[in-house]
Amino acid sequence: MDVVTKKIKLSTKGDTDIINITAETASAVLNTGLKNGSVTIFVPGSTGGITTVEYEPGLVDDLKAFFEKIAPKSGAYQHNIKWQDGNGYSHVRASFLGPGITVPFIDNKMQLGRWQQIIFIDFDNRPRDREIIIQIIGE
Amino acid sequence: MDVVTKKIKLSTKGDTDIINITAETASAVLNTGLKNGSVTIFVPGSTGGITTVEYEPGLVDDLKAFFEKIAPKSGAYQHNIKWQDGNGYSHVRASFLGPGITVPFIDNKMQLGRWQQIIFIDFDNRPRDREIIIQIIGE
Amino acid sequence: MDVVTKKIKLSTKGDTDIINITAETASAVLNTGLKNGSVTIFVPGSTGGITTVEYEPGLVDDLKAFFEKIAPKSGAYQHNIKWQDGNGYSHVRASFLGPGITVPFIDNKMQLGRWQQIIFIDFDNRPRDREIIIQIIGE
Numbered sequence: 001m002d003v004v005t006k007k008i009k010l011s012t013k014g015d016t017d018i019i020n021i022t023a024e025t026a027s028a029v030l031n032t033g034l035k036n037g038s039v040t041i042f043v044p045g046s047t048g049g050i051t052t053v054e055y056e057p058g059l060v061d062d063l064k065a066f067f068e069k070i071a072p073k074s075g076a077y078q079h080n081i082k083w084q085d086g087n088g089y090s091h092v093r094a095s096f097l098g099p100g101i102t103v104p105f106i107d108n109k110m111q112l113g114r115w116q117q118i119i120f121i122d123f124d125n126r127p128r129d130r131e132i133i134i135q136i137i138g139e
Numbered sequence: 140m141d142v143v144t145k146k147i148k149l150s151t152k153g154d155t156d157i158i159n160i161t162a163e164t165a166s167a168v169l170n171t172g173l174k175n176g177s178v179t180i181f182v183p184g185s186t187g188g189i190t191t192v193e194y195e196p197g198l199v200d201d202l203k204a205f206f207e208k209i210a211p212k213s214g215a216y217q218h219n220i221k222w223q224d225g226n227g228y229s230h231v232r233a234s235f236l237g238p239g240i241t242v243p244f245i246d247n248k249m250q251l252g253r254w255q256q257i258i259f260i261d262f263d264n265r266p267r268d269r270e271i272i273i274q275i276i277g278e
Numbered sequence: 279m280d281v282v283t284k285k286i287k288l289s290t291k292g293d294t295d296i297i298n299i300t301a302e303t304a305s306a307v308l309n310t311g312l313k314n315g316s317v318t319i320f321v322p323g324s325t326g327g328i329t330t331v332e333y334e335p336g337l338v339d340d341l342k343a344f345f346e347k348i349a350p351k352s353g354a355y356q357h358n359i360k361w362q363d364g365n366g367y368s369h370v371r372a373s374f375l376g377p378g379i380t381v382p383f384i385d386n387k388m389q390l391g392r393w394q395q396i397i398f399i400d401f402d403n404r405p406r407d408r409e410i411i412i413q414i415i416g417e
Binding site: 001037051052056057058061063069070097098101102103104115116117137138139 | 140141142144179181182183184185209210216217218219220221222227230231233234235237238239241272274276
């Protein structure tokens with residue numbers, strides 16, 4: 001059993017920017033040479049989230065519309081009143097989506113569905129430089 | 140430390156079909172003979188999700204009503220316009236719920252609450268054959 | 279590779295009580311002496327959830343308002359009709375937030391963002407005594 005960590009650096013546009021990180025994650029798993037195990041994809045930071053989606057422009061728009069509907073940018077947030085940084089909606093979206101997922105791999109290959117892609121969503125209200133943690137535990 | 144993988148095969152009715160997979164998961168953990176570790180339950184596919192619930196008919200209905208309220212089947216989805224498959228709502232629900240969870244086990248027993256059950260939700264808009272990945276890492 | 283389990287005991291006020299458990303989790307990781315790995319934070323029980331947030335009073339209020347908006351306490355829940363315990367909203371909130379998260383650690387330190395804190399949310403409609411599972415796998 002081994003633990004291997006890799007970091008993915010990203011520059012985002014913010015404002016619910018949805019970025020496909022599947023290729024970088026698959027490559028990190030491949031490079032370990034480990035056969036079986038799991039990979040945890042995690043964003044340090046409280047205005048980002050990780051999930052999976054069929055990554056195509058229609059669904060990218062649908063996800064943005066969904067987040068805007070359930071936690072609107074222009075909503076009344078106590079965070080904005082206290083801190084004046086206008087990203088209360090970013091924090092709320094990030095908290096309920098969650099900061100990471102864990103994906104099993106078998107024979108050195110993540111067990112994703114055919115169209116299922118791993119995405120990082122930057123909910124912050126401005127462009128950000130991000131570092132996503134890819135941590136692989138396996139044998 | 141060992142990694143053991145088991146797959147659960149399911150035939151679902153689709154349309155937010157909620158299926159209790161606790162017994163199969165507990166049995167997979169038991170059969171490893173591993174004492175302590177964690178089990179990741181993951182669905183390959185972008186229209187399914189995994190979580191836990193007190194599995195009783197009232198809450199199964201309540202969850203369905205909740206998903207219909209926040210991401211309605213009849214909503215306007217770009218995915219539907221582009222692909223004509225009518226399951227935009229399925230993808231959105233799956234993305235925000237998430238494709239998997241990780242549950243710790245101690246003395247070969249998952250640390251679930253008394254009424255807490257692991258469920259797979261098939262959000263797709265048609266019956267599907269599914270394979271859920273159960274991956275156990277422990278010692 | 280080792281597996282180490284620690285339990286955090288909490289008394290909550292219930293009703294979407296949001297409790298910062300970062301210090302206890304970091305301390306559990308530190309005490310293992312393990313260098314690299316991941317820690318799973320998991321709540322046994324179907325009316326609690328785990329996520330991360332910038333833990334400040336404004337956002338704590340914003341999260342409570344968000345959960346009340348998307349799964350209102352006074353909503354019509356089949357669970358309440360069947361069981362008369364009035365916590366249908368608690369179960370729905372817990373199921374869609376999810377019962378746990380997994381956080382990577384490097385050099386014995388969790389890879390959280392500067393302001394990112396781990397929280398347990400008790401959605402039940404009454405005060406509860408809880409035990410949160412902290413399970414660390416690493417080397």
